[in-house]
Amino acid sequence: MKEKIRFLITNLLSTILLVFAIQFFVQSQTNAPEQYKVCAACHTIGEGKLIGPDLKGITEKRDEAWLIDFIRSSQTMIKNGDEEAVKLFDEYKIPMPDNKMTDEEIKEILTFIRNSSKEPVLADKTESQSVVPASSTSETVLEDFMPYQLAKSRLRLNIKFLISILLILLMLIDLIFTRFIKFRIIHIVIILVALTLGVQVVVAKAIGLGRQEGYEPDQPIKFSHKVHVTGNKIDCKYCHSTVEESRYAGIPSTSVCLNCHHVVREGQHTGTTEINKIYEAFESQKPIEWVKVHNLPDHVFFSHAQHVAVGKVDCNHCHGEVENMDRIRQVNSLSMGWCINCHRNTEVQFKSNEYYTSFMKLHDDIKSGKISKVTVDQVGGNNCQACHN
Amino acid sequence: MIFKTYFSNRITFKALAAAAFILIVLSSCDRDRNNPGYAYFPDMAYSEAYEPYSVNPFFKDGKSMQDPAIGSIPRGHIPYQYPKTYEGQVQAGIDLINPLLKNEANLSRGKDGYEIFCAVCHGEQGKGDGELYTSKKFPVQPTSLVSDRIVNKPEGEIFHIITMGSLSNLMGAHGSQIKVEDRWKIILYMRNNFSEKVN
Numbered sequence: 001m002k003e004k005i006r007f008l009i010t011n012l013l014s015t016i017l018l019v020f021a022i023q024f025f026v027q028s029q030t031n032a033p034e035q036y037k038v039c040a041a042c043h044t045i046g047e048g049k050l051i052g053p054d055l056k057g058i059t060e061k062r063d064e065a066w067l068i069d070f071i072r073s074s075q076t077m078i079k080n081g082d083e084e085a086v087k088l089f090d091e092y093k094i095p096m097p098d099n100k101m102t103d104e105e106i107k108e109i110l111t112f113i114r115n116s117s118k119e120p121v122l123a124d125k126t127e128s129q130s131v132v133p134a135s136s137t138s139e140t141v142l143e144d145f146m147p148y149q150l151a152k153s154r155l156r157l158n159i160k161f162l163i164s165i166l167l168i169l170l171m172l173i174d175l176i177f178t179r180f181i182k183f184r185i186i187h188i189v190i191i192l193v194a195l196t197l198g199v200q201v202v203v204a205k206a207i208g209l210g211r212q213e214g215y216e217p218d219q220p221i222k223f224s225h226k227v228h229v230t231g232n233k234i235d236c237k238y239c240h241s242t243v244e245e246s247r248y249a250g251i252p253s254t255s256v257c258l259n260c261h262h263v264v265r266e267g268q269h270t271g272t273t274e275i276n277k278i279y280e281a282f283e284s285q286k287p288i289e290w291v292k293v294h295n296l297p298d299h300v301f302f303s304h305a306q307h308v309a310v311g312k313v314d315c316n317h318c319h320g321e322v323e324n325m326d327r328i329r330q331v332n333s334l335s336m337g338w339c340i341n342c343h344r345n346t347e348v349q350f351k352s353n354e355y356y357t358s359f360m361k362l363h364d365d366i367k368s369g370k371i372s373k374v375t376v377d378q379v380g381g382n383n384c385q386a387c388h389n
Numbered sequence: 390m391i392f393k394t395y396f397s398n399r400i401t402f403k404a405l406a407a408a409a410f411i412l413i414v415l416s417s418c419d420r421d422r423n424n425p426g427y428a429y430f431p432d433m434a435y436s437e438a439y440e441p442y443s444v445n446p447f448f449k450d451g452k453s454m455q456d457p458a459i460g461s462i463p464r465g466h467i468p469y470q471y472p473k474t475y476e477g478q479v480q481a482g483i484d485l486i487n488p489l490l491k492n493e494a495n496l497s498r499g500k501d502g503y504e505i506f507c508a509v510c511h512g513e514q515g516k517g518d519g520e521l522y523t524s525k526k527f528p529v530q531p532t533s534l535v536s537d538r539i540v541n542k543p544e545g546e547i548f549h550i551i552t553m554g555s556l557s558n559l560m561g562a563h564g565s566q567i568k569v570e571d572r573w574k575i576i577l578y579m580r581n582n583f584s585e586k587v588n
Contacts, residue, residue: 042557051556094557095538097532169407209426209428211426212425215422216422216423218423231524231526232509232520232526233521234509235509237505238505238566241565251442255562256565256566258561259560259561260521260527262561263528292442297433298436298437299433299434329422
């Protein structure tokens with residue numbers, strides 16, 4: 001029995017070692033140079049024509065010096081009337097962009113193409129293997145990002161409630177059955193204190209009903225606004241492009257994601273696992289089921305167009321610092337009181353805002369000095385039907 | 390034995406059991422971040438009608454927001470008729486003319502549009518040095534909008550590229566994100582503010 005186990009363990013260890021050795025060997029052989037990424041946007045090696053021709057066997061077909069010139073600036077070669085270059089341009093019609101690379105860098109790429117042309121299968125293998133570690137580390141990083149204080153405060157509330165109930169129960173039991181404490185007044189005082197504590201908690205909980213502050217659901221794709229907005233400097237309206245004309249800011253379709261992600265195929269935190277979900281959704285034509293975070297009750301009417309295009313309210317004003325969130329979290333209560341408070345304090349921007357030409361009277365009053373400012377509730381912001389319709 | 394001596398008093402044991410029960414009930418009410426919580430009047434809070442982005446069991450593809458019937462044309466909308474080919478692009482360049490005037494309002498709207506949709510890749514001044522390329526996240530250098538090749542292109546061809554995407558597919562189609570008018574305004578801004586500096 002013992003020998004069997006020993007045999008199994010040694011066998012296992014040796015296979016693991018072997019696998020690692022093979023991996024190392026394979027990776028060191030056909031690691032794509034950094035610059036090849038640029039080529040891969042338009043070319044494949046042995047997988048057919050893309051935007052430019054297939055590069056399989058190109059190093060045998062053409063002279064190395066010619067290739068170096070062409071990679072560096074195909075346009076100058078066409079201008080100078082190089083026969084091969086002109087023929088290629090006529091066939092593909094899209095000029096290959098110039099590349100500022102040294103001879104060594106280009107030679108490195110050419111060696112990679114030469115090696116990959118021989119055994120294209122190997123290149124595939126390394127790609128799938130190198131992905132795994134990147135994604136596994138990044139998941140833990142993402143989970144750790146957000147401090148979650150709200151849950152803590154809620155827990156404290158629950159403990160407070162529990163203690164108050166316990167106190168009341170203990171006092172009642174003592175009062176009726178055991179009678180450890182002799183004076184009844186002590187029971188009554190403790191019960192009263194506990195009752196106020198309990199009621200406080202109940203009130204706090206009741207106010208929280210219907211409010212989703214702190215709601216931070218998991219999304220089908222670990223999309224990070226922090227990476228896209230702070231890291232890549234992409235404007236909110238690039239993806240949420242209907243925000244100025246529609247009630248809804250708009251959830252971008254998968255084709256908008258693909259504007260960048262058909263080239264950018266690997267994320268800095270999650271590798272290819274999350275980005276691959278976009279391709280799956282696009283190919284299967286199944287929409288990604290994002291979870292809506294900011295929900296308003298059905299009886300409330302809210303229009304993004306009114307607030308963003310006319311009111312010129314910044315996105316952050318209601319949604320908080322989205323640019324620093326990895327996972328979207330609701331930071332404001334979106335309660336009626338919260339809306340009304342803002343309507344009371346926000347001054348209307350009349351200047352260069354065509355929407356308000358119908359409010360000439362207010363303009364004139366300001367000009368003549370009758371009033372010093374105009375707040376939203378004066379232009380209908382507190383009408384019931386502005387929100388409830 | 391210890392258990393017996395501790396809980397010989399049956400009443401204390403009952404009280405403890407009750408406390409444990411309450412603890413379990415309360416902690417199960419606690420909201421976690423995946424739970425939106427409860428509403429006062431659920432019948433008024435949750436829509437009976439299907440919301441635009443909600444799942445809809447009545448349609449085969451499960452979407453509430455259905456595509457318009459094939460071939461339908463929205464009022465006041467002219468369907469785009471140039472295919473995404475080299476010939477289509479050249480033809481668009483011949484046919485399409487910017488209908489907008491070069492005035493301050495159009496230019497400033499064009500600037501906003503350019504900064505939202507174009508500058509990330511093509512750079513603030515159109516030199517092809519946007520944030521996505523300089524930070525090495527997008528591996529290919531975006532086309533410089535001040536290069537001779539682009540400056541000499543007719544405006545219609547640029548409109549075609551914004552609408553359908555570039556022939557190399559490196560730039561995606563932005564027709565769904567930018568309105569027709571705004572596309573022309575962006576082109577106005579591009580032509581007015583960039584090319585003069587180069588020439």
